[in-house]
Each structure stands twice: as structure tokens, then as C-alpha cells.
Amino acid sequence: MEKKKIIQKSKELTGEFKAFAFSGATMGAAVGIIMGAALNSVIASLVKDILTPPIAYLTSGIDFSNLYWVLDSRKFESLAEAQASNAAIIYYGNFITTFISFLITALVLFFVVQKILKMVQKDAKKEEKK
Secondary structure, three states: HHHHHHHHHHHHHHHHHHHHOOHHHHHHHHHHHHHHHHHHHHHHHHHHHHHHHHHHHHHHOOOHHOOOOOOOOOOOOOOHHHHHOOOEEOOOHHHHHHHHHHHHHHHHHHHHHHHHHHHHHHHHHHHHHH
16 A cells, blocks of 8 residues: 555656646747857957957956966966966956956847847737737
């Protein structure tokens, strides 16, 4: 008798899980996450390969990715040399690049969401007219 209750409960739980896991909202979220990851790669390349070089050119050749502070009194000729010495380093250049990437991603998402909302509103107006 107890075994039948356990089997019945597990079947109910399995059914509920299937309904949840394969619902439209869950699938939509999964697609959104995958698209977001792909968009992240594109934005990272845009920032690194397209936007950073002209910004570096305009700022007299500063390469943001090589900007750093060493937290002790030693001086190093390059980031690689500082890293090799195991010095404590703040990589603020990486932060600048990442922040630019964030701003571009936010801007792109703003325009995408804005366009989608306009399309949804347009469709809603068409439905109202029917």
C-alpha cells in the first residue's frame, strides 16, 4: 500500500515537472539565455575588435587592456612583467573595456526591446480594430 502511494506521488511529481520544464515560458527563457550568450560574444568582439582600437587611437594609442596599478612600490615595464612577479595588481583597464561592453549591450537591448514593444503595440491596435 505504501509503495503504491510513493509510485503515485512520483508520477504526479514527474507530470508536474514535465509541464513546468516544457512550458512555453521555460522554453522562451532558455532561448533568451542562449541568445543572450550569443549576443554577449558579438558585443565583446564589437568592443574589443571594432570600438577599442579607434578609442585607443583617439587617446594617443592607450590600450585599455594594459592599464593597471601595482599595489606596492615596485615599478614594472609591462603588465606581463608585473604579473610574472606575483605583484598585487588592479586591472582597471579591463574594467573600462568591460564597462564599455556593458553600455553597448544595454544600448542594443534597449533598441531591441523598444522595437519589440512597438511591434506588439501595433499588433494590439490591429486586433482592437477587428
